[in-house]
Amino acid sequence: MSRTQTPFDPQAITRPDPVLMTYYIVVSVLTTVAFPVAIIVLWCKYHTLQYRFDDKGISMSWGVLFRREIYLTYRRIQDIHVTRNILHRWLGLATISVQTASGSAGAEMNIEGILQAEALRDYLYAQMRGARGDADEETPAVAGDAGDETLKVLCEIRDEVRRLARQGRAEA
Numbered sequence: 329m330s331r332t333q334t335p336f337d338p339q340a341i342t343r344p345d346p347v348l349m350t351y352y353i354v355v356s357v358l359t360t361v362a363f364p365v366a367i368i369v370l371w372c373k374y375h376t377l378q379y380r381f382d383d384k385g386i387s388m389s390w391g392v393l394f395r396r397e398i399y400l401t402y403r404r405i406q407d408i409h410v411t412r413n414i415l416h417r418w419l420g421l422a423t424i425s426v427q428t429a430s431g432s433a434g435a436e437m438n439i440e441g442i443l444q445a446e447a448l449r450d451y452l453y454a455q456m457r458g459a460r461g462d463a464d465e466e467t468p469a470v471a472g473d474a475g476d477e478t479l480k481v482l483c484e485i486r487d488e489v490r491r492l493a494r495q496g497r498a499e500a
Contacts, residue, residue: 338381405456410445421442
């Protein structure tokens with residue numbers, strides 16, 4: 329019997345895996361005397377935690393009393409780290425830390441409860457490089473506002489200069 333592997337789709341990730349709640353319970357039992365309070369806080373975080381991956385960036389939100397939302401564009405991402413402690417490895421989980429050049433010492437966003445951490449990390453790296461123009465694309469995708477219109481004109485100029493340079497080398 330052959331197993332077919334489904335392609336990785338980050339847009340299908342909207343919530344952490346249910347195993348994350350098991351992780352929260354184990355951590356609460358092992359590390360705190362105030363188990364009931366900690367488990368309630370972590371339960372609320374788990375049930376309100378949501379992710380969204382779109383063409384421009386990543387969105388993460390959570391919270392009941394104090395709602396927190398973070399949106400990072402792929403262009404702002406500086407580095408991505410995958411971390412797993414012993415409980416993460418036992419449960420098959422990982423945390424992906426996304427860092428920006430914001431000046432803070434810690435990560436700007438921690439994506440918790442992900443089973444396909446390497447695939448998500450690779451996707452984020454590809455998006456980050458594509459957003460910065462590091463990919464081997466002739467012209468990046470542009471929308472219709474004024475900043476993108478300037479970018480479009482500059483890309484056309486760049487492409488024309490490249491064409492003229494190739495033409496000059498061919499004639500020489």
